[in-house]
Amino acid sequence: MTATIIDGRATAQRLHARITARVAELAVSHSLVPGLAVILVGEDPASQVYVGNKTRQAQAAGIRHFDHRLPIGATTQELIDLVKALNAREDVHGILVQLPLPPGVDDSAVLAAIDPSKDADGFHAINVGRLSLGEPATVPCTPLGCLSLIRQVIPVMSGKRALVIGRSNIVGKPMAQLLLQNDCTVTIAHSRTRDLPQLCAESDILVAAIGRPRAIAGAWIRPGAVVIDVGINRIDDGSGKSRLVGDVDYDSAVLRAGAITPVPGGVGPMTIACLLLNTLNAAQRIRFGPTAEQLAP
Numbered sequence: 001m002t003a004t005i006i007d008g009r010a011t012a013q014r015l016h017a018r019i020t021a022r023v024a025e026l027a028v029s030h031s032l033v034p035g036l037a038v039i040l041v042g043e044d045p046a047s048q049v050y051v052g053n054k055t056r057q058a059q060a061a062g063i064r065h066f067d068h069r070l071p072i073g074a075t076t077q078e079l080i081d082l083v084k085a086l087n088a089r090e091d092v093h094g095i096l097v098q099l100p101l102p103p104g105v106d107d108s109a110v111l112a113a114i115d116p117s118k119d120a121d122g123f124h125a126i127n128v129g130r131l132s133l134g135e136p137a138t139v140p141c142t143p144l145g146c147l148s149l150i151r152q153v154i155p156v157m158s159g160k161r162a163l164v165i166g167r168s169n170i171v172g173k174p175m176a177q178l179l180l181q182n183d184c185t186v187t188i189a190h191s192r193t194r195d196l197p198q199l200c201a202e203s204d205i206l207v208a209a210i211g212r213p214r215a216i217a218g219a220w221i222r223p224g225a226v227v228i229d230v231g232i233n234r235i236d237d238g239s240g241k242s243r244l245v246g247d248v249d250y251d252s253a254v255l256r257a258g259a260i261t262p263v264p265g266g267v268g269p270m271t272i273a274c275l276l277l278n279t280l281n282a283a284q285r286i287r288f289g290p291t292a293e294q295l296a297p
């Protein structure tokens with residue numbers, strides 16, 4: 001069996017087109033232009049690329065963006081002051097602080113300063129709590145994108161056994177919450193988990209988010225399972241050049257899985273599209289109230 005390749009790039013483009021259309025409607029009907037403020041501290045090359053992609057795609061969708069680039073030595077208090085100033089602005093509906101922040105910055109304190117209604121990444125404790133209570137919440141972009149990719153191949157997930165490998169606040173924990181809301185039987189595995197191959201063999205849905213290149217072997221995967229690879233690892237390809245690989249050993253996994261996301265071109269593009277979605281939906285809620293119509297992922 002060879003797996004269906006779940007095309008994250010094409011899915012993200014379709015979502016981007018729907019966002020662009022709704023943004024255009026809001027401009028005409030309500031003179032509302034969603035605004036996204038992006039905060040980047042330091043000069044980490046990967047973060048610069050991601051932030052550049054976010055602002056470029058925001059602009060292409062008609063979302064206004066406000067860039068704040070701070071030097072590596074920026075303090076926690078400076079960041080909190082900036083976040084508070086952005087909270088107060090009427091033209092800013094979404095705020096995102098690119099992670100990781102440099103060592104020495106208290107990232108929890110910075111994220112806690114974001115107005116939960118403008119929390120475009122869904123990292124604020126209020127949104128984390130709402131998600132775990134099953135209340136309307138802004139959901140972190142990567143798991144939201146993963147769920148949409150899983151839905152393409154499993155429209156009804158009820159009763160499926162789902163394994164989330166990784167317990168980060170950004171991906172693993174919210175991913176598990178979303179799968180639980182979809183009535184999956186969810187297991188979270190992590191660095192201390194025993195017998196990961198056995199857990200993989202029992203899983204209909206596998207989401208790998210551990211940040212270790214090709215750590216999940218194809219032989220572990222249950223034949224026909226849906227495999228979502230969140231990993232983005234840059235490795236030396238042996239000839240001195242670097243290439244991107246996921247957390248799953250794609251070449252062996254593609255022969256056993258029923259469906260699989262590639263790296264690149266799988267989850268990554270959905271993360272950015274979902275950020276724009278969260279910003280658009282925040283703008284609609286801020287302007288029209290909590291019952292405002294929301295664009296679905």
Ligand SMILES: Nc1nc2c(c(=O)[nH]1)N[C@@H](CN(C=O)c1ccc(C(=O)N[C@@H](CCC(=O)O)C(=O)O)cc1)CN2
Nearest residue numbers: 050096097098099100121141264265266267268269271
């Ligand atoms: N504030 C946040 N920080 C971080 C997040 C986040 O969601 N919010 N996630 C990651 C990084 N990230 C977005 O910020 C991100 C990573 C990768 C991609 C992506 O499109 N990847 C491409 C490959 C890109 C490449 O060539 O390097 C792909 O997978 O096809 C998008 C967003 C950590 N920080």
Ligand SMILES: [Mg+2]
Nearest residue numbers: 103104105107
């Ligand atoms: Mg820190």
